[in-house]
Amino acid sequence: MATAGPQETITAREAGLVSCNTCGTLAPLGSRAVCTRCHAALHSRRPHSAQRVWAWLIAGIICYIPANIYPMLLTNTFGRVSEGTIIGGAIELFEYGAWFVAVVVIVASVVIPVAKFVVIAALMLGVRYGSRLSAHRRMQLYEITEFIGRWSMIDVFVVAILTALVQLGFIASINPGPAAAAFALSVVFTMLAAQSFDPRLIWDSLEEPQDRARR
Amino acid sequence: MHTRHPILENLDSLIACRSCDLLLDRVIPPPGKVARCPRCHHLLISNKRNVIDNTLAGAVSTAILMVAAIFFPFIALDEAGLHRDASVMDAIGAFADGWSAPLTIAVAAFIVVIPVTRAAALIYSLLPLRLGRRPAGGAARSFRLAMALKPWSMAEIFIVGVAVALIKVTDLADVSLGPSFWAFSALIVVVVFENTTLCEWTIWRLLDPKRR
Numbered sequence: 001m002a003t004a005g006p007q008e009t010i011t012a013r014e015a016g017l018v019s020c021n022t023c024g025t026l027a028p029l030g031s032r033a034v035c036t037r038c039h040a041a042l043h044s045r046r047p048h049s050a051q052r053v054w055a056w057l058i059a060g061i062i063c064y065i066p067a068n069i070y071p072m073l074l075t076n077t078f079g080r081v082s083e084g085t086i087i088g089g090a091i092e093l094f095e096y097g098a099w100f101v102a103v104v105v106i107v108a109s110v111v112i113p114v115a116k117f118v119v120i121a122a123l124m125l126g127v128r129y130g131s132r133l134s135a136h137r138r139m140q141l142y143e144i145t146e147f148i149g150r151w152s153m154i155d156v157f158v159v160a161i162l163t164a165l166v167q168l169g170f171i172a173s174i175n176p177g178p179a180a181a182a183f184a185l186s187v188v189f190t191m192l193a194a195q196s197f198d199p200r201l202i203w204d205s206l207e208e209p210q211d212r213a214r215r
Numbered sequence: 216m217h218t219r220h221p222i223l224e225n226l227d228s229l230i231a232c233r234s235c236d237l238l239l240d241r242v243i244p245p246p247g248k249v250a251r252c253p254r255c256h257h258l259l260i261s262n263k264r265n266v267i268d269n270t271l272a273g274a275v276s277t278a279i280l281m282v283a284a285i286f287f288p289f290i291a292l293d294e295a296g297l298h299r300d301a302s303v304m305d306a307i308g309a310f311a312d313g314w315s316a317p318l319t320i321a322v323a324a325f326i327v328v329i330p331v332t333r334a335a336a337l338i339y340s341l342l343p344l345r346l347g348r349r350p351a352g353g354a355a356r357s358f359r360l361a362m363a364l365k366p367w368s369m370a371e372i373f374i375v376g377v378a379v380a381l382i383k384v385t386d387l388a389d390v391s392l393g394p395s396f397w398a399f400s401a402l403i404v405v406v407v408f409e410n411t412t413l414c415e416w417t418i419w420r421l422l423d424p425k426r427r
Binding site for chain 1: 226229230231233234235236237238254255256257290292294295297299301302305306307308309310312314315317318321322325326355356358359362363366367369372373375376377379380381382383384386387388390415416419422423
C-alpha cells in the first residue's frame with residue numbers, strides 16, 4: 001500500500017505541489033489557477049477557511065435560537081390552536097409512550113445540532129491554539145460531523161409531511177410555524193460551516209511546531 | 216519556484232491525501248480492496264469492480280424511483296369519514312403559505328430536484344464510457360456537479376422524516392401508504408449502494424481525456 005513512513009512524511013504543499021480538491025490531480029503549486037482534468041479552481045488549502053467557518057457557524061447558531069423559541073407546528077383541533085416547539089413535540093411523544101421516536105427527534109433536532117456547533121468551534125480553536133485531543137480524534141470528529149449534519153433536516157420534513165397530510169378541516173389541521181424555516185436555515189448554515197472547514201489544517205498545525213524548532 | 220525533488224518527475228505516480236495532504240506513492244489496491252492514508256486513514260482509492268456499471272445502475276434507479284415517487288399516491292389519511300390524500304408535491308407545497316414560502320423551494324430541491332439532477336449528471340458523464348465512447352463534452356463538469364450536490368440530496372432523509380410523522384398520526388387516524396412511499400423507501404437502498412460502490416478517484420481517472 002502506501003509507502004511513506006513516519007520519518008519521511010511530506011505533504012503535497014511541502015513538495016511544491018497542489019492536489020485538486022475535486023479530482024485529486026496533482027499540479028505544481030502556483031503553476032495554474034484551474035485543474036487541467038476537471039476545471040475546478042486549484043487551492044492548496046481552502047481559501048479563507050477560518051473566516052468562512054466562523055461566519056457560517058455563527059449564522060447557524062443565530063438561526064438555531066428562533067428555531068427553539070418559536071413553534072414548529074401549529075395544530076388546530078376542533079377550533080383550538082396549540083403550538084408545538086421542537087422540545088415540546090418530543091416531550092409530547094414521550095407522553096404518548098413513543099419513546100423511540102421521541103429519542104430520534106431529540107437526537108436529530110437537539111443533540112446533533114448542538115454537538116455540531118461545539119465540534120466545529122472546538123476544531124477551529126484546536127487549529128488556532130492547539131488541542132488536547134489527538135489529530136486522529138479530531139479528524140474522526142470532523143468526519144462524523146460532516147456525515148451526520150444533513151440528518152438534522154428530518155424535523156423539517158416531519159413538519160412538511162404533517163402539514164400536507166393533516167388537513168381535515170375543523171377536526172384537525174396542522175400548519176408550519178416560524179421555527180421550521182429558522183431550523184432549516186440553521187441546518188444549512190451548519191452544513192456550509194462543516195464544508196468550509198479544511199481538515200488539512202488539523203495536520204498542518206501539528207507540523208508547525210517542528211518547523212519553528214528547525215528555524 | 217520550488218526546487219524539484221526527483222520523485223516529482225512523474226506526478227502520475229503520486230497521490231496526495233485529500234484529507235491531510237500527505238504525499239504518497241500511488242499504489243492501486245488489488246480488486247475489491249481499498250487504499251487508505253497511513254496518517255489520517257482517509258479513503259484514497261477503493262478498487263471496486265464495475266464502478267461505472269454500479270454508479271450508472273444507481274443513477275438510473277434513482278431516476279425511475281423518482282418518477283414513481285412523484286406520480287403515484289404517497290400517503291392517505293382517513294378519520295371520521297374524512298379522507299385526505301397527500302402526494303410528494305403536497306409535502307413540498309406545505310410551506311407555500313406566508314413568509315416560509317422560500318422553504319418550499321428548498322424542500323423541492325432537497326427531495327426531488329437535486330436527486331434528479333445528480334442522477335442526470337452521473338448518467339451524462341458516465342454512459343458514454345459504459346458504451347465504450349469518449350466522454351461527452353462537459354463530462355468532467357457534470358461529474359463534478361454530481362459530487363458537489365451529494366450532501367444536498369436528501370431523499371433518504373425525507374423518508375425517515377415521513378416515518379417519524381406517521382408514528383405521530385397513526386394514533387389519531389388511519390394511514391395508508393401508496394406506491395410512492397415505497398419508491399422513496401427504496402431510494403435509501405440506492406443511496407447506501409452508491410456510498411459503498413462509488414470511487415471518485417477511479418471515475419476521475421476514467422474521465423481523464425489524456426488516458427483515452
